[in-house]
Amino acid sequence: MPLQLKNTQALLYRLVTASGGVAEGLERERGLPRGGLGAVIGGDSRITAAARLSIYANMYFFRLLEVLKDDFSAVAAAVGAADFHNLVTGYLTKYPPTEASVFWAGRYLADYLRTGPIRHKVPYLADLAALERAIIEVFCARDTAVLDARAMRATVPERWPSVRMRGIAALQVIETQWRVALALRTFSAGRKFKAPARGSSTILIWRRDAKVFFREIDAFEARAIAKLRRGAGFGAICASFVGKSAARDPVAAINAMLARWLRDGIVADARFARAGAKLDARERRGIARS
Amino acid sequence: MFQRADFPFLGFGVGLRRPHYAHILKRHPEIDWFEIISENFMVAGGRPLEVLDAVRAQYPVVMHGVSMSIGSTDALDLAYLRGLRALSRRTTPAWISDHLCWSGASGHRLHDLLPLPHNEETVRHVAARIRRAQEILERHILIENVSSYLTFRASTMTEWEFVRAVAEEADCGILLDINNIFVNAFNHRFSAEEYIDAIPSERVVQFHLAGHSDHGDYLLDTHDHPIRDGVWALYAHAVRRFDAVSTLIEWDDNIPAFAVLAAAARRARRIHDSFQEQPTNIHAASA
Numbered sequence: 001m002p003l004q005l006k007n008t009q010a011l012l013y014r015l016v017t018a019s020g021g022v023a024e025g026l027e028r029e030r031g032l033p034r035g036g037l038g039a040v041i042g043g044d045s046r047i048t049a050a051a052r053l054s055i056y057a058n059m060y061f062f063r064l065l066e067v068l069k070d071d072f073s074a075v076a077a078a079v080g081a082a083d084f085h086n087l088v089t090g091y092l093t094k095y096p097p098t099e100a101s102v103f104w105a106g107r108y109l110a111d112y113l114r115t116g117p118i119r120h121k122v123p124y125l126a127d128l129a130a131l132e133r134a135i136i137e138v139f140c141a142r143d144t145a146v147l148d149a150r151a152m153r154a155t156v157p158e159r160w161p162s163v164r165m166r167g168i169a170a171l172q173v174i175e176t177q178w179r180v181a182l183a184l185r186t187f188s189a190g191r192k193f194k195a196p197a198r199g200s201s202t203i204l205i206w207r208r209d210a211k212v213f214f215r216e217i218d219a220f221e222a223r224a225i226a227k228l229r230r231g232a233g234f235g236a237i238c239a240s241f242v243g244k245s246a247a248r249d250p251v252a253a254i255n256a257m258l259a260r261w262l263r264d265g266i267v268a269d270a271r272f273a274r275a276g277a278k279l280d281a282r283e284r285r286g287i288a289r290s
Numbered sequence: 291m292f293q294r295a296d297f298p299f300l301g302f303g304v305g306l307r308r309p310h311y312a313h314i315l316k317r318h319p320e321i322d323w324f325e326i327i328s329e330n331f332m333v334a335g336g337r338p339l340e341v342l343d344a345v346r347a348q349y350p351v352v353m354h355g356v357s358m359s360i361g362s363t364d365a366l367d368l369a370y371l372r373g374l375r376a377l378s379r380r381t382t383p384a385w386i387s388d389h390l391c392w393s394g395a396s397g398h399r400l401h402d403l404l405p406l407p408h409n410e411e412t413v414r415h416v417a418a419r420i421r422r423a424q425e426i427l428e429r430h431i432l433i434e435n436v437s438s439y440l441t442f443r444a445s446t447m448t449e450w451e452f453v454r455a456v457a458e459e460a461d462c463g464i465l466l467d468i469n470n471i472f473v474n475a476f477n478h479r480f481s482a483e484e485y486i487d488a489i490p491s492e493r494v495v496q497f498h499l500a501g502h503s504d505h506g507d508y509l510l511d512t513h514d515h516p517i518r519d520g521v522w523a524l525y526a527h528a529v530r531r532f533d534a535v536s537t538l539i540e541w542d543d544n545i546p547a548f549a550v551l552a553a554a555a556r557r558a559r560r561i562h563d564s565f566q567e568q569p570t571n572i573h574a575a576s577a
Contacts, residue, residue, distance in 0.1 A: 016404075
């Protein structure tokens, strides 16, 4: 590997990403050759070597600022342009991009906000960022065939308890300390961002027909969804509702939940359909023997 | 071995961009082909791949990447290249291209296209990496000349000598960005026509046309303006020199209605057609 090229690229990387700009980066840079930056980069009367490198520094920062503003539009609206600018500066210093695609640039923003200085000023921001990030990830998650009511009806109800169910790939659940789902829904509808109320919530985020949806779920459904994502049996999933005091009729509650899941399209087709097909085949053999 | 004849003439296309998805899928506008930004579709599933499948069912598609970082001194990103190969198997593009630049160092990414010193050492370094990338991708790729705002003291050759040397040593094709040549000619005070005249015609598969911003002391390759007259004039020069080369209109910011891009593609076609009456067989001329 060409050492000179390696050193040059490492130097330029440090200067382009210096949080205070190229001039500040040059002040604390220890890897400059004799002759300074001018010995590496050509400058002229129109524009100096440092100014030329600053063009790249600006493009680096503002490109990522735009990407993050696009990915976290509610976070940006919540804090305003100046604070978002500063927030991104700090974030990129702590979490510089390492992946080939800008898709991953905001992967750690919620983590950063959870521990960064802005958490004192805007304590709900990390939760809001976590929800916006989950939406992005669900949007591009793997496609999964979705179980529909017709496929489910093809399996006799007596067999359902033993059938294993699996959630679709485009499905996430996040826990928050602030009611950010309502705040984001209101903002996404075109209204001015309004700070969320404090309060624990569990939010289900999923994709159906290329659109991403999210809603708060209660503790019973959260337990059921966790089992669904692990590929548990339908009986085990239903057991999540034991003790749901709000439901006078647990069976009705389970049926309502299942109908909702089928409507939302969050149950994968493969396992259920396969299990149903096997059962049907055994039944057919039984019928043939009789 | 790279053969120019292996790459079809696709005509006059535009970049596939999100604001136009609905229009394209609903209206099936008259356009010869689309270029995708590869990284936008290197995802597991969902809407982007649905759109891509629908578009490629109707139009020829080529893949244009921004993250190969072929000039970096970091190790080649094999996971990225395998992801690119997987997308190419799904998409079956007419070709794959990326930039003659570096975009990361020390394991980090700049998400920008930085220029390289133009010298023999860099030629050997980059050409070896392009050859390796071509092995992984199981095809010859195109490399694109980038716009730049700085030059290196370590350069010992002109940019066009560098582009030519890399393409020949790597045995790859060239995507010639006419706007980038125009921008660099202003920023670094050289003749854009001399640049174009020195590029080996037998390796040029595609042209890019785009808009730039004038910052007084320098031009910035922003892809957010209409193509300037000077770039159109340089394109005419290139068309005369290179004969039939697939041409693409790039527009990445402040993206206008699809009709504006389609009109630019039609203008490129008119320029191309105006020279077809007395075509220059550059392959014969440069032999």
